[in-house]
Amino acid sequence: MTAISSLLIAMAIAAQTGQPEPAGQYDRPERDGRGEDIQLVCYGEAEKIVMENRSGMEWDSDKHRYVQKSTVETGKSRFDTAVNVSVQGSAAQIRLPKQLVPPIHGDSNNGWWDLMDLVVGHDEIRGRFQLNSLNRPTVVINRRSGVITVDGLVKFSGRCDADDGHRRF
Incomplete structure (x- = not known):
């Protein structure tokens, strides 16, 4: 035949x-017994820890003159960005913008990190991923409101929309 x-x-x-x-x-493709196929694009605000070298002059009261001073200061940088989340059955991945990826990071699949301890529930999707040995952010997506939070040494909060692959214009 x-x-x-x-x-x-x-x-x-x-x-x-x-x-x-x-x-x-x-x-x-429709669900094929492996679970749901969810593609999300999430827009929001990110926060990361930054270190800055500062140098200048400071008055030295012992020497009675200005002397060179150099310090390293840490702070937080906030910026608007977007992340992508892909859930395919019992596996999921997250793609971070380059600004959120630390200089020393683990292996990724072209910028995508696998979500571990994944729970795809009726009202919530939850998991975590490993950027490096010290940074294991958690991801929580509320399926009713679309709100996403990524919480670790890097932080992101925003709102997700379904990404069906079609162009907007």
């Missing part, structure tokens, strides 16, 4: 039983 005749028979059976036709070659 050829592939075309098999497809025609399957369509005829689906029409008789009221089942939907098989997905076309360009349609997004």
Whole structure:
């Protein structure tokens, strides 16, 4: 039996039983028993710890003159950005913008990090990922409000929208 005749028979059976036709070659695949396929783009505000070298002159009361002074100061930098989340069944990944990736980081898959301890619930998606040995942020996405929080040495909070791959304009 050829592939075309098999497809025609399957369509005829689906029409008789009221089942939907098989997905076309360009349609997004439906759930195939592996769980949900969720693609999200999340816009919001990120925060990371930054270190800055500062140098200048300071009055030295013992020497009665100005002397060179150099310090390292830490602070927080906030900026608007976006992250992507991909959930495919029982596996999920997160993609961070380059500004949130520390200079010393673990292996990623082209900027995507696997979410571990993943829980895909009715109202919440939760997991964590490992940027390096000291930085293991947690990810929590509220499925009702779309609010996402990434909490670790890097922080992100925002709102997620479904990313169906179609252009907006």
